[in-house]
Amino acid sequence: MTSTPHTVRAGALVATASIAVLLVSGCTRAESSGGLGGDGSSPGITDDSISIGISSPLSGPTAGPGSCTVAGLAAYIEAQNADGGFEFGDGNTRQVEFTYLDDVYDPARAVSNFRQLTDQGIFAYVGALGTPTNAAVMPIAEEEEVPQVLLTTGARTFSEDQEAHPWTTGFVPTYATEGRAFGELLVAADRPITVATLAQNDDFGQSYLDGFTEATEGSQVEVVASATYEPTDTTLDSQVTELAASNADVLLSAVSVTPLQVGVLTKAQSLGWLPSIFLPSNTSTPGTILQPGGAEAYPAVFTPSFSKNPNSPAFAEDEDVQAYNAAFEEYGSQIATTYTPHCTWSYAEGAVLAEAFAGMEEPTRESFMTALRSISDFQAPMLLDGITVDTTSDDEAAISTVELVRYDAGTGGFAPVDGF
Amino acid sequence: MSYFVQVVVDGLSNGAIYAALALAIVLVHRATGLVNFAQGGMAVAATFVAFALTRAGVPVLLALLAAVVFGFVLGALLERGVMRHFERGDPDTAVVATIALLVLLTGASAFFFGYEPQPFPSLFPNRTFEVLGVFVSFRSIGTILVLIAVMVGLQLLFRSTKLGLAMRAVADNPESSALSALPVSRLLMIGWGLAAGLGAVAGVLVAPQLFISPGMLDFVLVYALAAAILGGLDSPVGAVVAAAFIGVAENLAGAYLDVVGDDLKIAVPFVAVMVILVVRPQGLFGRKTTVRV
């Protein structure tokens, strides 16, 4: 049991490092978050500012959508800040301080980020993307009574029982809502239809299918083939080959990875299988999915839509889109270099946040949650006409309706659907 | 029957993707004796150069050539500026240095092009043809033909040229190679350059299918490593055959073994690789070497 000088120095190093960690923290138990601030207000809010935070994947495989959940929100917030700030229900106008962190889709990192943000004194945690990451954060948000709201995940967990989880709300339609919309469209056709399903092997794919099955139960719609995939698969050729053997009328492709979805579209037609296609809202962007995938070859391509595509010529004259593009160029493009629909979703989410602020009568988290849960029939920017935000239901996300649209290869945009 | 053949054909076209990177791994292993995690990062960086050029209107073939040149220079510079520092030290440190390069290159690619996958134009027509009820894409055929050419080229390089012999000697024992007047540092630079240039070819071949993104090859690298190691690490032919085996085994298992299913089909080639390695540690095509004291 001898120690060499190296051990001594290394030991001293550890000691120094540990002390440094303590000093960096610089705060004592007294300052910890959770409770009320000095004057009855919650942490993270003063008379002229409020701070919110988000943790999303900003590097790694899910960083494309992850960056967009931050960039769109940043664009809305910073544009509004520059425009004077946010009006609050208590009569004050506040600037929003926006902090974002990278969690690489790692739950442990997300928990660490959430704790860091609350430690820095954020008022609310808004818009984070990712099912496992948000699932890990949820119990802590509840325990600390920090709002974890308007999450960019369609998993039901975050929306289906808001009495049990009073501090958590989802923003985008649940995956089940989207699946249900497809099912309803097919049932309405009132004839025998065969369906092949391809779903991601996780809650995204599963709840998509669940929604679809709920809507089609007992109808003439029959699922004749189904396959799953892992997000890490390099191609889905074999799954498509398997499904093509069924020669079903419809392919429900609940695939959330851009290149894989394109691969599905190209592979099916290359096998001479031309079903009608149902695509989820997050992988149906014309420019990056439908055109590269040769979607015009199929009799019809349907997708649930609730937001405007800022790159579509159809919306070039739209005021919302012009405001979005200006704000995004200025404040969002540094964060997300490439477009996914999550960019517009999180931009709309900024407007919902503003609406909640406007209804907030006291500078407290409780008041914020009450205001946030009382928004109905709100037309947020970048949402399609007729798609409104309704947060009053305690088992649905803030956006609970979707409109099915049909790809129009001629214009490169979407057209309304009048039946299957 | 045609379904079975179709599944095999699909497997082969997957295998071609793994093989493209596996060949680059074999090359760098033969040239430097290292397993290089940065391989994928260098390939992606070079492919992004081709991507930027095609977006500016340059034809794909020309963009590919530019990417190969860029890859070669990048690889040689990284060897000269970074890896040389670690070549004489602990091999674990050198491997972690390649991990650092991978992270850095991924971050740099993302800095310029973002993380979201983007479409990449194909060298080959985006069509399929039908033979006896089986559909084959020109892209797969083209990819496989290029890979076979690369494989033969590598085999010739290593077996029949002085440069190849010298590169193998340096990978085996740099210090001793220097004693035979081999210009060790230049050969290592050339080895890294060639591996990164080949990575550019691999990247341009697979990008139309996988879409270009900074992480495009992260998971392919895992398959490619499996293929390279199963093939014996030193054998280009072995790497290609092993990659084809992995692609086909995975697809057949997914299609025919219900217990396995689509979710666990990835386990089949990896379990097979484990079993094969336990039985035959030198890999399918590796030469058996009995080391004596």
Place this chain on the structure above:
Amino acid sequence: MATATRPAPAATTTPPRSVVTRAAAAVAGLAVAVVLVVAPLVSSPYINFQLASIMVFAVALLGLNVIMGYTGQVSLGQSAFLGLGAYITAYGVLNDWPIALSLLLSAVVPAAVGMLVALAAARLRGLALAMITLALPIIGVPLARRFDGFTGGSQGQVVSWLRAPESLGLANDQWRYYVVAVIALVAFLLVRNLVRGRIGRSFAIVKENEAVALSMGVSPYRTKVLAFTIASALGGLSGFMYLAVVQYTSPETLVFATSINLVAAMVIGGSASIVGTALGALYYVLVPVLAGQVNSSRTALISGAVLLAVLFVLPAGLVSLPRRLARRRSARRGTRTAPHDTADDAATPTSTDGSAPAVPAPAATTTDQHP
């Protein structure tokens, strides 16, 4: 014409370790201990979470260091054991097992799995072995999704447990910190004694040269199986700690990327070094946090650059920093230090903190050739 020359000078000597350095060691150790005991009492829940996370990954790295640093076998599968340990613990908690049982099984089951894999694979060397370990997380992720009755599937499992006993007056984060700190302390002490003993010597011999090990009566196969089993057990144990700290587990816990990051952190801390392992964990947890402070949308760029920079300056890991500084100082003073202090860092990874035993020279080179 034969010429006699001057007699040889005295050989260079190693400076004797003074009482002062021993005292310094004791002081440093005491300081660390005090900081680690007092810190959670005055720190925010966030800091305590970070400190506890460091403990978690320190134990995972400790396992990795046993197999990789001390025994020289590349393992790319440590995250699989971490995940398995976390899942077993979660299952235990959700089924009301006694915590001691969860703790035990979280180490024993991964150890058994690790041993089975090693029994099949330990005859392999180098990359073939790396390949097999790499397959573990690759296969583990879909397996975890498949058996959702046990694992909670892709949604993962929220497990709220280890609440502080009210009698102690501690907050949950403090209590959890102390629990994992005690486990980490015990694990570190056990491994420290292990690597300094007979088994540690056999690890080092196998790392140095398997053929020589055989000639000295050490079975490389059995040694590697043992090292791998210990590494897996520690991986599983860190899974228990992970669940204690994060209170959640999902297939993301065992992804391959975590294994790669652990390997990087191990080398960054210091291969075959106990102190280095702790420093590696510090690096593993803190660098992403620091990268986030700089710019959250450039984390890959930043952490890659930091990793490379550290490797450049300290190829033998953070643990070699004091030695480096000492050498700088002595070089500036123009004095020569003892040879053992100046051996190339990168070339002597087994002697980073003096705890690795010396490897006897191969038998063949000491054979007396005199007729």
Place this chain on the structure above:
Amino acid sequence: MSLLELDGVSASYGHADVLHGVSFVLPDNGATGLLGANGAGKTTTLRAISGMVRTTGRIVFDGRDITGLGPDRTAALGIAHVPEGRGTLGQLSVRENLLVGAYRRRDRKQIAVDVDYCLDLFPNLRERVGSNAAALSGGEQQMLAVARAFMAKPRVMLLDEASLGLAPSTARRVYDAVVRLRREAQVAMVVVEQNANLAFSVVDDATVLETGRVALQGSSAELLGMDAVRRAYLGG
């Protein structure tokens, strides 16, 4: 006319000096031995000549100062170092090892002739010409190392502990071949050898090193005549 001349050569690893002012002269076609105990600096002297350690002092080869040149440069000038531990390239075949030895040569026909000469010199290697070097026995590897060095057509060969770990009869065969090389190919030799009997079968004179310094120098006959040397190195 001297082929190789060391003048006050010192060498160090990091901060540790292991050679202190070693000097000797090797004439054209000469053969000299370096003797001494373990750690006396014999191997380091060879490494200093071929440029594998940091060196001060002066090393002149064929009239040219080569101090500080790296191993690939000294090798290109005609110094062939057969290192301790043989340094064969395990993953390459016997023939490939020989071709690596001839890397700098352009005379392809003569290379083929020389490969054949090596295989005559070491008939064991001819049988294993296609096998990986790692699969050879220790003796065969040593033969291959010597043959590979010869393939470079060197002016001088630095031979480091060629008998290490070999059975006496195998060591004898290696040294017989070395003697033949010296005679038939006019290769000068610097021989480091623990076994002085073997060394003196090749060398004309020798230098005895002690802790990095020259302790004795003299012709083989002189040294063999000294009791101290015989006791220390010849077991008598």
